[in-house]
Amino acid sequence: MDVYGRIKELGYELPPAPPKGGIYKPVKQSGNLLYISGQGATKNGVPAVSGKVGAERTIEEGQEAARICTLNALSVLDAYLGDLNKIKSVVKLLAFVASAPGFNSQPKVVDGASQLLKDIFGEENGVGARSAISTNELPGDITVEIEFIFEI
DSSP: OOHHHHHHHTTOOOOOOOOOOSSSOSEEEETTEEEEEEEESEETTEESSBSOBTTTBOHHHHHHHHHHHHHHHHHHHHHHHSOGGGOOEEEEEEEEEEBOTTOOOHHHHHHHHHHHHHHHHHHHHHOOEEEEEEESOOGGGBSEEEEEEEEO
């Protein structure tokens, strides 16, 4: 199925690519791999989900933040590639979850991103390697930030 059709079928739409927040490339290509700079839980450059999971935010709200990060990454890829159907597979996610002391369910939070990619690209191509890391702070007090590697 067409990636755009699948995104729509799942009830989502691609947001505009988020503005850059520093000196970096949103996408860096090396061979057939695309490295996506960290994407936060923002909409139109403004934090959409903020605060720490385990304090101000629930796991479910953290999962929504992870989905927002994923949609932002796909919008950056769309701007770079011009066609998300060129994506062959998800290679890796490196996720950072702003966490309250004692919160240790970061993998459950990042499942929000992983499940969305699996739903879009399928079990074989949509599930890659992954790390889910706790952090005490993220830029703009966002709840989740994720780096992605895709294969084209």
